[in-house]
Amino acid sequence: MDISIQKSKLLNHQHIQITGSKSESNRLLLLQALYPNVSLQNLSNSDDTQLMGKALTSTSDIIDIHHAGTAMRFLTAYFAIQENREVVLTGSSRMRERPIKILVDALRELGADIAYMENEGFPPLRIKGKTLTKSKVSLTANVSSQYISALLLIGSSLPQGLDLSLTGKVTSVPYIHMTLSLLKQLGVQAYFKENRIQIKPKSMPVTSCSFEVESDWSSASYFYSIIALSKVGTEITLSTYKKESLQGDSKLASIYQGFGVETEFKGTTIKIKKTLAQDTRSNIRLDLSDAPDIAQTIAVTAFGLGVACQLNGLHTLKIKETDRLEALQTELQKLGANIAITEESLKLEPSVTINSNVSIATYSDHRMAMAFAPLGLLVPISFQNAYVVTKSYPNFWEDLRSIGFHITSV
Numbered sequence: 012m013d014i015s016i017q018k019s020k021l022l023n024h025q026h027i028q029i030t031g032s033k034s035e036s037n038r039l040l041l042l043q044a045l046y047p048n049v050s051l052q053n054l055s056n057s058d059d060t061q062l063m064g065k066a067l068t069s070t071s072d073i074i075d076i077h078h079a080g081t082a083m084r085f086l087t088a089y090f091a092i093q094e095n096r097e098v099v100l101t102g103s104s105r106m107r108e109r110p111i112k113i114l115v116d117a118l119r120e121l122g123a124d125i126a127y128m129e130n131e132g133f134p135p136l137r138i139k140g141k142t143l144t145k146s147k148v149s150l151t152a153n154v155s156s157q158y159i160s161a162l163l164l165i166g167s168s169l170p171q172g173l174d175l176s177l178t179g180k181v182t183s184v185p186y187i188h189m190t191l192s193l194l195k196q197l198g199v200q201a202y203f204k205e206n207r208i209q210i211k212p213k214s215m216p217v218t219s220c221s222f223e224v225e226s227d228w229s230s231a232s233y234f235y236s237i238i239a240l241s242k243v244g245t246e247i248t249l250s251t252y253k254k255e256s257l258q259g260d261s262k263l264a265s266i267y268q269g270f271g272v273e274t275e276f277k278g279t280t281i282k283i284k285k286t287l288a289q290d291t292r293s294n295i296r297l298d299l300s301d302a303p304d305i306a307q308t309i310a311v312t313a314f315g316l317g318v319a320c321q322l323n324g325l326h327t328l329k330i331k332e333t334d335r336l337e338a339l340q341t342e343l344q345k346l347g348a349n350i351a352i353t354e355e356s357l358k359l360e361p362s363v364t365i366n367s368n369v370s371i372a373t374y375s376d377h378r379m380a381m382a383f384a385p386l387g388l389l390v391p392i393s394f395q396n397a398y399v400v401t402k403s404y405p406n407f408w409e410d411l412r413s414i415g416f417h418i419t420s421v
């Protein structure tokens with residue numbers, strides 16, 4: 012379904028409750044399947060987390076995880092160690108274009124039995140679960156950290172643990188630390204030094220352990236953008252957040268200072284407030300190799316504010332829900348932007364006007380819809396297949412309505 016936003020005025024002093032991080036949720040669901048004494052609160056209500064939960068409890072021999080990248084990668088590792096179980100793990104047409112060879116090669120090196128059913132290096136996979144007796148493996152770390160997290164999540168269930176050597180510049184590092192931190196909270200011994208990660212086999216069962224998932228920082232990014240595009244003095248509160256976050260995207264709080272937005276923690280609520288008008292001579296320069304999921308939000312904020320922006324470290328964007336660099340370029344150009352992209356970067360010249368009534372294509376990518384939505388404060392704008400947002404944030408459009416966006420289905 013398509014939707015359109017009439018030029019909207021934000022209501023001040025609103026509050027939004029955002030559900031749990033999908034990254035934390037999908038790791039914890041897998042760990043709960045391995046260690047049943049784990050209990051979880053504030054799980055994400057995203058499609059990706061629902062799919063992960065269903066896949067882990069399904070007894071079917073065909074598991075379809077649609078668009079969920081983490082589920083695809085984490086479940087490949089999980090099913091590889093489920094003895095006496097054979098599954099076909101498949102996904103959407105885009106998922107069948109998202110590479111998985113690095114992970115499959117590493118699992119095979121550990122002894123796994125995994126076969127490609129269509130194209131070499133891509134889902135769907137036929138996985139025959141077994142005990143993986145080896146522990147040492149080396150893998151390329153500059154394509155997706157999800158391959159590494161997938162191995163780490165099963166590491167403590169391997170008879171000899173895991174000894175990983177990472178080659179190349181490690182990308183999306185905070186997601187690896189998130190995985191290690193959750194494992195440590197379960198009592199797993201894990202060490203990450205230079206390019207080596209070691210996980211010890213878990214000898215003692217997990218005694219009951221409860222996790223309260225922090226709300227999703229990537230989802231919070233859209234509200235940072237909304238506040239950045241609002242007038243000085245506008246504020247919103249979001250919950251439930253932690254000062255010491257496991258999510259790399261929490262660096263939003265410092266990044267958005269560059270857009271005149273301040274963050275204040277009040278217990279588990281954050282207040283985000285526009286405190287300074289944007290200096291249009293400013294030039295936002297960031298390396299986002301640690302936080303790829305907020306690249307679209309930041310590019311659109313800079314465009315909306317008419318400031319120059321140079322984003323680097325975007326090499327992983329091409330293999331996400333869509334080629335996000337191409338998609339950003341096409342849609343920002345429709346709005347009137349002067350933008351250039353390379354394989355790993357994006358450069359935006361300061362814009363003067365924003366074209367009205369543009370219909371944004373969403374490319375089956377939730378973040379294309381959500382990143383462009385804040386522009387509804389500046390111009391009327393519409394979105395094709397707007398409900399792609401359910402991949403990570405099912406209540407997105409309702410939440411925007413509740414803070415003053417005039418949204419109609421078309």
Ligand SMILES: O=C(O)C1=C[C@@H](OP(=O)(O)O)[C@@H](O)[C@H](O)C1
Binds near residue numbers: 327
């Ligand atoms: O481990 C995770 O939960 C994720 C890791 C990142 O992927 P890459 O490591 O492929 O960049 C991120 O983009 C994705 O949304 C979630």
Ligand SMILES: C=C(OP(=O)(O)O)C(=O)O
Binds near residue numbers: 078080331378403
């Ligand atoms: C890249 C993303 O997800 P995944 O890789 O898990 O599909 C995302 O949510 O932006």
